[in-house]
Amino acid sequence: MELRMYAYRCTACGKLFHPARAVCRECGGREFEAVPLEGEGTLLTYTRVYALPEGYMKPWLGFGIVEFPNGVRVSGQMNTEDLAVGMKVRATVGVIKEGVGRDYYGFIFEKAAQA
């Protein structure tokens, strides 16, 4: 399995989206091309959740909304206990949920290395 996440660029107007959608929010275009969504971003908000849904064995899990420099915002899991609004994070791709017969992959953000 290729561990990569994507944004979807409207071939008509160039606007980027994640996740994929049927119709461009900006221009109504219906064709998109996948472009890798990776690298560093900014943490806009976060939470630690102590009442996880069925299927998670951990006592708590961190979640955040991250904005990439290209403007795309995504939700993801946070793999750091050191969380602050506005901090730089780095996108990795990993197992976000273990399923029966298949695992689910998605964004797991880590604290970005100091510049």
Add this chain to the structure above:
Amino acid sequence: MVRKVGIAGVGHTKFGRSEVPLVDMLALAALEALDDAGIRTGKGHGVDQVFVASMGAGLLNRQSSVASALVDTLNLQPAMAETVENGPASGASAVKLGYMAIASGMCDVALVVGGELMRVVTGWEATDFVATMLHPDAEYAYGLTLPAFAGMFTRLYMDKYGVTEKDLAMVAVKNHEHAMHNPVAHIQLVPSFHAIIEDEDAPVINPYVAEPLRVYDVCPVSDGAAAVVLCAMDLADRFPKKPVRIAGIGQATDTHVVAEREVPTDLLAVRLAAQRAYAMAGLKPEDIDVAELHDAFTILEIAISEEAGLFPRGKGHLAVRRGETRVGGRIPINTSGGLKAKGHPLGATGVSQIVELVRQLRGEAGGRQVEGARHGLAVNFGGFGNNVVATILSKEE
């Protein structure tokens, strides 16, 4: 021709834990509403359509076509019947469809029942079930839940507007105090403000669920059902009580994926739904005397009160501090106890809010009565704000 539509009867089970299966529970609320409207079921009953709101009958109770089953047990054949699913806004959506059925001239009388039997599963299964309304790949698969999004929203709201954890605790305590006067509320006790937020043991008594939200910021998991009988206002004389008029209904949608919201602290669908309801009713926010707002999380009562125009943006928590939103205040909010204390059986909630407003406008609200209430607003919030229904009721003079 658009006919005016009113509410001739209301019914409501005690929220909490049901002793009976789903359809029996729906029937209890329905029969109370039919009795209130003076309707005897059976031959010549006069109920043309039945709408049943349930989000989880299929997923939680493994039952489908609930409306067909309800019509039969109530002896309401051959009434038309549909089950309505619109997430946690299913209840208000069903009321809207009942309104449309009568306003269009298609029928005269409609029964709308909302209900959910949730306590058949564990808390984490219920949390998982509610999360199925999120985006399957970009949200649900991550373990994200409604409390998680509410927590992230709360953090932004606190940073932007200065809302504090104490403000949220004040909302919770207020709603629990209101629920003490509502015999159908799930939780009949008032937590101590000091114990849940100020005491050194507060982190133990009231631990975080999804930071910065704590246990007392989150609604309980409840079973329950609520029902209303809708009628054409030109037939008002048929019913023992003067019908309360449905003056306006508005609904709006927003992005499915929460991260895609342009301004993450805005609840655009609430704003638009409320504006549409005010426009239809010919009323303004200043005209509202009492409001039932979807406080699945305490922060939502504050944010919705602002988006619905009851307070300026970022000022809702100041009104809470001043006591303006409690019974006796300028604009009492969640006199029923709200989702926080009355409970939140998903499909029931939108109908339950309407039941409370009818009781307020009729003057039947007992110890929680808002004196002289003429116009009431309900906001039923689906998704994390991606599908919202606002309803305005008016007392007919």
